[in-house]
Amino acid sequence: MHVSTSEIAQLAAQGLPPPVLQVDRVSLQYRSATAVVQATHEVSFDVHPADRFVLLGPSGCGKSSLLKSVAGFLPPAAGEIRLDGQVVQQPGPDRIVVFQEFDQLPPWKTVLQNVMFPLLASRTLGKRDAAERARHYLDKVGLARFADAYPHTLSGGMKARVAIARALAMQPKMLLMDEPFAALDALTRRKMQEELLALWDEVRFTLLFVTHSIEEALVVGNRILLLSPHPGRVRAEINSHQYDLSSLGGAGFQQTAQRIHRLLFDESDQSGAPRTAEPIINFSDVRFSY
Amino acid sequence: MAQTPPIRDEYEIPLTPLPGLVLQRQFSLPQRIWQQGWVRKGAILLLLALVWEGVARWQNNDLLLPTFLQTAQAFIDGIGSGELFGKTWLSLQVLLKAYVLGIVAAFVLTTLAVSTQFGRDLLGTLTSMFNPLPAIALLPIALLWFGLGQGSLIFVLVHSVLWALAVNTYAGFLGVSDTLRMAGRNYGLRGLGFVLQVLVPAALPSILAGLRIGWAFAWRTLIAAELVFGATSGKGGLGWYIFQNRNELYTDKVFAGLAMVILIGLLVENLVFNTLERVTVKKWGMQR
Numbered sequence: 001m002h003v004s005t006s007e008i009a010q011l012a013a014q015g016l017p018p019p020v021l022q023v024d025r026v027s028l029q030y031r032s033a034t035a036v037v038q039a040t041h042e043v044s045f046d047v048h049p050a051d052r053f054v055l056l057g058p059s060g061c062g063k064s065s066l067l068k069s070v071a072g073f074l075p076p077a078a079g080e081i082r083l084d085g086q087v088v089q090q091p092g093p094d095r096i097v098v099f100q101e102f103d104q105l106p107p108w109k110t111v112l113q114n115v116m117f118p119l120l121a122s123r124t125l126g127k128r129d130a131a132e133r134a135r136h137y138l139d140k141v142g143l144a145r146f147a148d149a150y151p152h153t154l155s156g157g158m159k160a161r162v163a164i165a166r167a168l169a170m171q172p173k174m175l176l177m178d179e180p181f182a183a184l185d186a187l188t189r190r191k192m193q194e195e196l197l198a199l200w201d202e203v204r205f206t207l208l209f210v211t212h213s214i215e216e217a218l219v220v221g222n223r224i225l226l227l228s229p230h231p232g233r234v235r236a237e238i239n240s241h242q243y244d245l246s247s248l249g250g251a252g253f254q255q256t257a258q259r260i261h262r263l264l265f266d267e268s269d270q271s272g273a274p275r276t277a278e279p280i281i282n283f284s285d286v287r288f289s290y
Numbered sequence: 291m292a293q294t295p296p297i298r299d300e301y302e303i304p305l306t307p308l309p310g311l312v313l314q315r316q317f318s319l320p321q322r323i324w325q326q327g328w329v330r331k332g333a334i335l336l337l338l339a340l341v342w343e344g345v346a347r348w349q350n351n352d353l354l355l356p357t358f359l360q361t362a363q364a365f366i367d368g369i370g371s372g373e374l375f376g377k378t379w380l381s382l383q384v385l386l387k388a389y390v391l392g393i394v395a396a397f398v399l400t401t402l403a404v405s406t407q408f409g410r411d412l413l414g415t416l417t418s419m420f421n422p423l424p425a426i427a428l429l430p431i432a433l434l435w436f437g438l439g440q441g442s443l444i445f446v447l448v449h450s451v452l453w454a455l456a457v458n459t460y461a462g463f464l465g466v467s468d469t470l471r472m473a474g475r476n477y478g479l480r481g482l483g484f485v486l487q488v489l490v491p492a493a494l495p496s497i498l499a500g501l502r503i504g505w506a507f508a509w510r511t512l513i514a515a516e517l518v519f520g521a522t523s524g525k526g527g528l529g530w531y532i533f534q535n536r537n538e539l540y541t542d543k544v545f546a547g548l549a550m551v552i553l554i555g556l557l558v559e560n561l562v563f564n565t566l567e568r569v570t571v572k573k574w575g576m577q578r
Contacts, residue, residue, distance in 0.1 A: 071476065073472055073475070091472070093476065093478050094476050096477075099473070104470065106576040107575055108490075108576070121477040121483070150573065153575070170477075
């Protein structure tokens with residue numbers, strides 16, 4: 001489902017603001033030692049300002065590759081990625097990535113220096129202004145007390161918070177998160193999702209979020225792009241703005257989760273047996289994070 | 291026959307404060323003293339000195355093996371007359387010059403190697419050619435090219451520092467995680483800025499190891515070179531001091547010279563490199 005120019009005109013007519021990010025029929029390829037692997041095939045989607053846009057799909061659907069491509073690390077084999085109408089060609093500080101790995105924080109910098117790092121490296125701010133802004137965002141993620149600590153003394157959740165503060169401090173056009181909470185324990189992950197939503201409520205950043213958990217997608221996102229595996233193709237776009245952490249386990253939430261599950265794994269809906277007869281929660285809905 | 295676990299009563303315990311419970315206990319004084327690395331190492335040195343003194347007294351031949359006390363006396367005399375210090379200073383000057391040159395050359399080579407294919411091939415080929423070549427084996431050629439003087443010494447010393455450091459630094463650069471690299475590039479760093487702000491600090495454990503090895507190689511090569519061809523332009527260093535005193539059968543002075551070599555090694559290792567490690571990689575949690 002491509003958004004053609006006429007459709008964009010139509011969207012504009014509906015009073016939609018122009019999208020921040022346009023991914024236009026992007027095909028991505030990986031070069032392994034022996035072969036070229038097709039990661040995605042003609043994927044298109046638009047991200048609008050203040051969207052919490054989630055890329056969701058099973059492993060091998062190319063969602064992480066798409067995010068890397070938006071970040072500028074992986075040039076598309078075909079198609080275009082446009083940020084504010086400009087074609088993305090290389091990594092830049094207008095799209096800050098929050099990675100999953102804990103080693104994304106340079107261990108030789110304190111928490112404060114870590115948050116200041118992109119501001120200084122990209123020459124966005126001088127030293128004093130950078131420190132001021134860094135403290136502001138550290139305060140927002142609740143780590144003001146740890147400004148002078150080194151990353152190796154922090155817990156996983158705190159490291160994730162530093163990475164988020166670092167990304168927010170740049171005030172980028174887009175925040176790109178590649179399964180940022182996947183390496184955290186379940187309780188911390190839930191707390192981080194809550195905090196991320198609270199931060200979004202306050203700052204209203206534009207977020208592109210990659211996850212493999214249906215539950216996380218529904219909670220974190222306001223719109224979800226479903227990708228099919230091998231190669232990644234767009235299966236559907238679904239609204240999830242009505243759900244947050246308090247809707248976990250609710251009937252509507254469960255229904256949407258089941259619908260996503262069906263779409264992702266291509267189980268046919270016309271199985272004949274009345275679905276309502278099933279219990280609302282069954283084992284296929286419980287998604288474990290690997 | 292399926293077993294079902296018994297159903298038990300639930301319970302809750304309100305938590306009360308714990309007065310008088312010590313959550314943290316200090317080590318005792320002897321334990322704390324023994325925790326200090328220099329105390330333990332000092333004890334080892336003391337033990338070695340005692341063994342030396344014992345063996346030398348039992349052997350009872352000053353010409354072959356002077357006792358620890360005789361060596362200490364010769365050492366103190368050498369320091370007192372300023373001769374030992376002068377010779378050491380001469381050696382150290384040459385050493386430092388060559389060491390710095392070697393570091394700069396290694397940095398240029400490895401930076402080239404991480405940024406271009408040609409640099410990679412160049413570094414790979416050169417290190418596999420020259421790393422196994424003992425620096426001292428280049429001395430005859432160096433003497434031919436640069437004459438009897440500091441020039442030829444510096445040449446062989448740079449050779450001994452450069453390859454060890456370059457190999458270690460490059461290996462360290464290769465070991466920097468993709469995530470850190472991507473983070474650096476994400477913030478718009480490239481070229482020299484990327485190398486200095488991301489690769490060098492991230493590879494610092496390997497670089498420090500390379501600096502250590504390079505220092506030891508250079509120090510060894512210097513003493514050996516001085517032993518082989520002695521004075522540089524009329525002023526001999528520590529190796530020359532050892533060589534001369536052996537010729538004159540002042541064995542205690544030979545030992546004093548050797549002790550100086552060892553002492554400087556210990557000082558540099560403990561004061562310079564360990565301090566460097568403590569304020570960088572250990573503080574950052576990159577090395578235990």
